[in-house]
Amino acid sequence: MLKIENLHTTVGGNEILKGLSLDVPAGEVHAIMGPNGSGKSTLSYTVAGRDGYEATDGAVMLEGTNILGLAPDARAAKGLFLSFQHPMEIPGVQTMTFIRTALNAQRRLRGEADMSAADFIRLIREKAKLVGLDDAKLKRPFNVGFSGGEKKRMEMLQMAIFEPRFAIMDETDSGLDIDALKMVGEVVNALRGPERGFLIITHYQRLLHYIKPDRVHVLAGGRIVKSGAAGLAAELEKSGYEQFIEAA
Amino acid sequence: MSRSLFINPTAFETDLQAAFAACAKANGVQTAAFERFAKQGIPNRRVEGWKWSDFHGALRGLSPANDAEAQADIAPSDFAALNPLEFRIIDGRIELPQGELPDGMRYDVVDPVATIPELEHHAIATLNVAMTRKALGIEIGEDAPDRPILIRHINTNAASTFTQTMMRVSVNARARLIETYEGEGIGLYSHLFHMVVRDGAKFDRTVVHETGAGQVVNTVCAAKVDADASFKQTSLSMGSRLARHETLVHLWAPGGSAEIYSLALLRAERHSDFTTHVVHKAPHCRTRQIHKGVARDRGRNVFQGKFEVEREAQQTDAKMTANALLLSNTAEANHKPELEIYADDVECAHGSTCGALDEDALFYLRQRGLNEAAARALLVEAFVGEVIDGIDDDRLGDIFRASVADWLVCE
Ligand SMILES: Nc1ncnc2c1ncn2[C@@H]1O[C@H](COP(=O)(O)OP(=O)(O)OP(=O)(O)O)[C@@H](O)[C@H]1O
Numbered sequence A: 001m002l003k004i005e006n007l008h009t010t011v012g013g014n015e016i017l018k019g020l021s022l023d024v025p026a027g028e029v030h031a032i033m034g035p036n037g038s039g040k041s042t043l044s045y046t047v048a049g050r051d052g053y054e055a056t057d058g059a060v061m062l063e064g065t066n067i068l069g070l071a072p073d074a075r076a077a078k079g080l081f082l083s084f085q086h087p088m089e090i091p092g093v094q095t096m097t098f099i100r101t102a103l104n105a106q107r108r109l110r111g112e113a114d115m116s117a118a119d120f121i122r123l124i125r126e127k128a129k130l131v132g133l134d135d136a137k138l139k140r141p142f143n144v145g146f147s148g149g150e151k152k153r154m155e156m157l158q159m160a161i162f163e164p165r166f167a168i169m170d171e172t173d174s175g176l177d178i179d180a181l182k183m184v185g186e187v188v189n190a191l192r193g194p195e196r197g198f199l200i201i202t203h204y205q206r207l208l209h210y211i212k213p214d215r216v217h218v219l220a221g222g223r224i225v226k227s228g229a230a231g232l233a234a235e236l237e238k239s240g241y242e243q244f245i246e247a248a
Numbered sequence B: 001m002s003r004s005l006f007i008n009p010t011a012f013e014t015d016l017q018a019a020f021a022a023c024a025k026a027n028g029v030q031t032a033a034f035e036r037f038a039k040q041g042i043p044n045r046r047v048e049g050w051k052w053s054d055f056h057g058a059l060r061g062l063s064p065a066n067d068a069e070a071q072a073d074i075a076p077s078d079f080a081a082l083n084p085l086e087f088r089i090i091d092g093r094i095e096l097p098q099g100e101l102p103d104g105m106r107y108d109v110v111d112p113v114a115t116i117p118e119l120e121h122h123a124i125a126t127l128n129v130a131m132t133r134k135a136l137g138i139e140i141g142e143d144a145p146d147r148p149i150l151i152r153h154i155n156t157n158a159a160s161t162f163t164q165t166m167m168r169v170s171v172n173a174r175a176r177l178i179e180t181y182e183g184e185g186i187g188l189y190s191h192l193f194h195m196v197v198r199d200g201a202k203f204d205r206t207v208v209h210e211t212g213a214g215q216v217v218n219t220v221c222a223a224k225v226d227a228d229a230s231f232k233q234t235s236l237s238m239g240s241r242l243a244r245h246e247t248l249v250h251l252w253a254p255g256g257s258a259e260i261y262s263l264a265l266l267r268a269e270r271h272s273d274f275t276t277h278v279v280h281k282a283p284h285c286r287t288r289q290i291h292k293g294v295a296r297d298r299g300r301n302v303f304q305g306k307f308e309v310e311r312e313a314q315q316t317d318a319k320m321t322a323n324a325l326l327l328s329n330t331a332e333a334n335h336k337p338e339l340e341i342y343a344d345d346v347e348c349a350h351g352s353t354c355g356a357l358d359e360d361a362l363f364y365l366r367q368r369g370l371n372e373a374a375a376r377a378l379l380v381e382a383f384v385g386e387v388i389d390g391i392d393d394d395r396l397g398d399i400f401r402a403s404v405a406d407w408l409v410c411e
């Protein structure tokens, strides 16, 4: 599904990813853990196509196509979703209007018709309840003045509405309370299926109690330095990353 | 021809003197005004308050002579759907609405103002007083119908044109005015709008400047606002060769309020200058001002806003913000917000920003599936939203929104 081969990424003149390879088959959930500054967000931005994150070598194959040459919106239309570590605020744009515009933009890129206003309102209300955001927030400017946790809930709201084929969740769990962690688990588990894949970037094991990953990878020094079954997360929590930093 | 009144005149100024001699007989006040104007000349960049809008340079190569030609058909106004009472000032010629005078209001072609003391030092306004022979006068009574008034300023030729409107909104009356500046004219257009909002009255003015690229425009609105009266103005300027929109409000008595919102959308080489001055002369007055300027290509957004608070004007509450958004490296913004406060118990603030589109926000929107044009459009619409959302009439707001959408996609 998402197959990354020998990816090298340069940011601001520094090579951050140094030959990263990773394969998440359809239907699987993989977790990535790794020390601060090891390149986890750089990986997510490179896959999503952010300017300034230049892939100098390698390939990112999404369902068989190398997406590295595509515009960010073309990648989104192929079903790629990034839950941001630090979601943006967009003053002056009502949350509901923005999400509807985005949903319809994706549908159009896939050759589907716009969703009607009534259907959309029904859908967003239902999903907002699921992620624990009240209706009043949907009428406010997007993310403006929202708490860190509310912004993460807003990411999950969009993920639940867009139903992406492949989602990268960059520290969605950071800053979330216990109930919200559980909610993230519910959103992911509801979407989980043979056609979809997830890459969950996290520092802690606790989210993985709710979402049992198929595999866990350690990213250090710009490469995947170790991969294992779900149990690796618990092991890392005990031992830390020191051994990998030295290895990298 | 008589000796030049100017020191070192441009061809334009020399021709103005001839044009002044040629227009219908001047009275003593008009002759005095022309002499006062001649001492100052057309303002150049060295004149205080004019350094970003060089009328002297822009007019240098023009001739003010009136070569008025037969008028092409005038298309219906964008605002026709609001069923306004429509006045037209076509190349300086005033056309009153057809039909009966509605109850509660009067209008006519009247004699122009003799003098506007607060504009004595304004060279172009002074020239206007010297040149204008007929003005549009409108008076709105308390029982006037709730129907907008539309004044269309349409300029089609290369001549310099001077016009005046005088308006009185009577005690406790309500008035809505829409003014449009239109046409492909390439001369100087000077319009002086002189008005009073009497005690307890409410006045709402909407101005849309959407002319051809070649016009050189100076509009000056001088408003006197009485006790508990309100003056609200929302302007949209698409700019032109030089388009300077001035507003001078005197809050004369307690409880007066001024709201001044402006939006400039500038492409190609278009230039817009919003220069405003609100004088708080009495206690308990309130002013709100927001300016938004968006410029691309080589567009230039000028904003000069001044709040003056006199000693008597305690408890003044006045806020001003000006934000510019530059969509290209060659676009320009010049802002000068200014507070001049002589009272001690007031709440006054101003802020000014200038920046490009937020790249992080752009990426976020594109990750969500918006293409580059749609993402940029959404952010620009959000930027100008604060001004447009403040428009009370939804149909007017929609016309503004459509102008923004058109502007975003035009080449
Ligand atoms: N725009 C940038 N300009 C310069 N350096 C950058 C930029 N973005 C990232 N880096 C550098 O790249 C490295 C990897 O950063 P990245 O954000 O990918 O780490 P991370 O693994 O996500 O860390 P964390 O766990 O703290 O989120 C860091 O050293 C960081 O300073």
Ligand SMILES: [Mg+2]
Residues within 6 Å of the ligand: A040, A041, A042, A085, A170
């Ligand atoms: Mg990170």
